[in-house]
Amino acid sequence: MIAHELPSSPARSTGPALPRLLSxxxxxxxxxxxxxxxxxxxxxxxxxxxHPAESYIAAxxxxxxxxxxxxxxxxxxxxxxxxxxxxxxxxxxxxxxGEPASGKDQLLLTRAPHLILDGALLAATAIGGRExxxxxxxxxxxxxxAIHHAIAERVHAREPMVPVRVVELPARYLSGEESALVHLIxxxxxxxxxxxxxxxxxxxxxxxxxxxxxxxxCHLAQIVQWGPVWFRDQGTVDEPGTMLLTLSGAVxxxxxxxxxxxxxxxxxxxxxxxxxxxxxxxxxGGYYGxxxxxxxxxxATMDNATLRRxxxxxxxxxxxxxxxxxxxxxxxxxxxxxxAGQTAGQCGPxxxxxxxxxxxxxxxxxxxxxxxxxxxxxxxxxxxEGRGACSFPDGAVRLLRSALKVFDNDVAHxxxxxxxxxxxxxxxLPIPAVEVASWR
Amino acid sequence: MxxxxxxxxxxxxxxxxxxxxxxxxxxIRLDDWGYPMIDPTSVSGPVLEHARRAVAACPVLALKxxxxxxx
Numbered sequence: 001m002i003a004h005e006l007p008s009s010p011a012r013s014t015g016p017a018l019p020r021l022l023s024x025x026x027x028x029x030x031x032x033x034x035x036x037x038x039x040x041x042x043x044x045x046x047x048x049x050x051h052p053a054e055s056y057i058a059a060x061x062x063x064x065x066x067x068x069x070x071x072x073x074x075x076x077x078x079x080x081x082x083x084x085x086x087x088x089x090x091x092x093x094x095x096x097x098g099e100p101a102s103g104k105d106q107l108l109l110t111r112a113p114h115l116i117l118d119g120a121l122l123a124a125t126a127i128g129g130r131e132x133x134x135x136x137x138x139x140x141x142x143x144x145x146a147i148h149h150a151i152a153e154r155v156h157a158r159e160p161m162v163p164v165r166v167v168e169l170p171a172r173y174l175s176g177e178e179s180a181l182v183h184l185i186x187x188x189x190x191x192x193x194x195x196x197x198x199x200x201x202x203x204x205x206x207x208x209x210x211x212x213x214x215x216x217x218c219h220l221a222q223i224v225q226w227g228p229v230w231f232r233d234q235g236t237v238d239e240p241g242t243m244l245l246t247l248s249g250a251v252x253x254x255x256x257x258x259x260x261x262x263x264x265x266x267x268x269x270x271x272x273x274x275x276x277x278x279x280x281x282x283x284x285g286g287y288y289g290x291x292x293x294x295x296x297x298x299x300a301t302m303d304n305a306t307l308r309r310x311x312x313x314x315x316x317x318x319x320x321x322x323x324x325x326x327x328x329x330x331x332x333x334x335x336x337x338x339x340a341g342q343t344a345g346q347c348g349p350x351x352x353x354x355x356x357x358x359x360x361x362x363x364x365x366x367x368x369x370x371x372x373x374x375x376x377x378x379x380x381x382x383x384x385e386g387r388g389a390c391s392f393p394d395g396a397v398r399l400l401r402s403a404l405k406v407f408d409n410d411v412a413h414x415x416x417x418x419x420x421x422x423x424x425x426x427x428x429l430p431i432p433a434v435e436v437a438s439w440r
Numbered sequence: 441m442x443x444x445x446x447x448x449x450x451x452x453x454x455x456x457x458x459x460x461x462x463x464x465x466x467x468i469r470l471d472d473w474g475y476p477m478i479d480p481t482s483v484s485g486p487v488l489e490h491a492r493r494a495v496a497a498c499p500v501l502a503l504k505x506x507x508x509x510x511x
Contacts, residue, residue, distance in 0.1 A: 348454060
C-alpha cells in the first residue's frame with residue numbers, strides 16, 4: 001500500500017553525516033558490499049510498477065540533486081521529463097568512466113554495486129521504467145565482476161525487480177556520451193548521433209530513456225532512504241549534498257574522497273599532503289575540464305556557482321594538482337593529442353579541428369610556435385566550438401582556452417625564447433595507452 | 441503569424457563539399473577545413489530562395505532548413 005510513500009518521518013531521517021556514499025563500503029572485506037550487509041541499512045526497492053511514482057520524483061526535485069557525471073543537470077527535472085514521455089521507459093546506468101583522471105565511478109561499481117542498483121531500480125520505479133541497463137567499460141574487470149555478482153545476489157534472494165542487464169562498453173572516451181550509449185544499446189556503434197531527439201525523448205528502443213551517472217544514482221538511493229532535508233544538510237543551497245573527488249598529481253594522498261559541495265579547494269589540497277615544491281595550477285574536471293591558476297585555486301570553493309566565475313567548473317570531480325616543476329603547456333599538448341585521437345571521426349570540425357589544435361599546441365610546447373600559430377589556435381578554437389554533433393569537441397576547446405589563459409606567461413616565454421625548463425619535466429597527467437578498441 | 445526559417449547542418453552527414461557556401465555566401469562561410477559555418481539568424485525574404493537552392497544542392501542532404509515560429 002505504501003510502496004510509493006517516502007520514509008519521511010523524522011525518526012528515519014538520520015542518515016550518515018560524512019562520508020555518505022563511502023559509508024556504504026564494507027571496510028572489513030575491502031571488496032564489494034554484499035547484499036545481506038547492504039540490506040541492513042537499505043530496504044529493498046519496492047516492486048516495480050508501470051506508472052511513474054510522483055512522490056519519488058518530488059523528493060529528488062526537493063533535494064535539488066544534480067547529476068555527478070559532469071554536466072550537473074538537475075536529476076529531478078530529468079526524471080520528470082522521462083516520466084512524462086510516451087513509450088516504453090528505460091533506465092541506463094552510465095558507468096562509463098572514460099575520463100582518465102577520474103576513478104570514483106569505478107570505485108562505486110566495485111565497492112557499492114548494491115547502492116547503484118538500488119538507485120537504478122528506484123529511478124525505474126520513479127519513471128515507471130520497464131528495464132535497467134548498466135553500462136560498464138570493457139576491461140574494467142573488477143567493476144564488471146562486482147555488478148554481475150550483485151545482480152545474481154538479488155535474483156537468488158528473489159528480490160522483485162525489472163530486468164537488469166549489463167552492457168560492456170568499448171574503452172573509449174565517447175562511450176559515455178549519452179546518444180552514443182543509446183546507439184550502442186540499440187545495436188549500433190558507440191558513436192554520438194544527431195540530436196534532437198535526445199535520449200530522454202527517444203532513446204533505447206525508441207522509448208524515453210533516463211541516463212544517469214552511477215554516483216548520481218547512489219545519491220538518489222540515499223535521498224529516497226533518508227529524505228531531501230537530510231540530503232540538504234550538506235553542500236550549498238543551489239548545489240546540495242556531497243560529491244566524490246578523484247585527486248591526483250602533486251599530492252601525497254591520491255584517490256577518491258567525499259566532500260560537501262562548496263568546500264574550500266585549498267583545504268582539500270592541504271589535507272591531501274601536497275608535495276614539497278608546491279602546486280603551479282590545478283586541472284579541475286579532468287580532460288573535459290579546465291585549468292585553474294594557483295591564485296584562483298587558493299580562494300576557490302568546490303561549487304559551480306563559484307567555479308563558473310573563474311571560468312571553470314566541477315565536472316566529474318577529478319582534480320589534478322600540477323607540480324611547480326612541470327610545464328602546463330606540455331601537459332595540455334599531450335592531453336589534447338590524446339583527446340584528438342578520441343574523436344568518433346564523424347564531424348569534420350572535430351576530426352580536423354582537434355588534430356590542428358593538438359598540433360599547434362605541440363608546437364607551442366616544443367617552443368617552435370610563432371605568433372601566427374597562437375593566432376591559429378585561437379581561431380581554431382572559435383571555429384570548432386559548438387560545431388560537433390555532440391559537445392565532445394567543445395570540451396577540448398575549453399581545455400585549450402583555459403591553458404592559454406592560465407599559462408599565459410609560459411605561452412609568451414615559449415613563443416619568444418623556446419621551451420621553458422619545465423618542459424623537460426616527466427609527464428604528470430596520465431594518458432591511457434592507445435588501444436585499437438572497436439566501436440562495439 | 442509569419443513563418444521564418446533557420447539553416448542547420450547535420451555535421452555527421454556533411455563531408456565538406458562546400459557547394460552551400462558558393463550558393464549562399466550571405467549565410468554560409470567555410471572553416472579552415474572546408475566545412476560550413478552557418479549564420480544562425482533566421483532566413484526570410486529574397487535570401488530564402490537562395491537558401492532553398494543551397495539545401496537542394498547539398499549532395500549528402502546535410503543542409504536543412506527548419507521552419508521556426510515567428511511573430
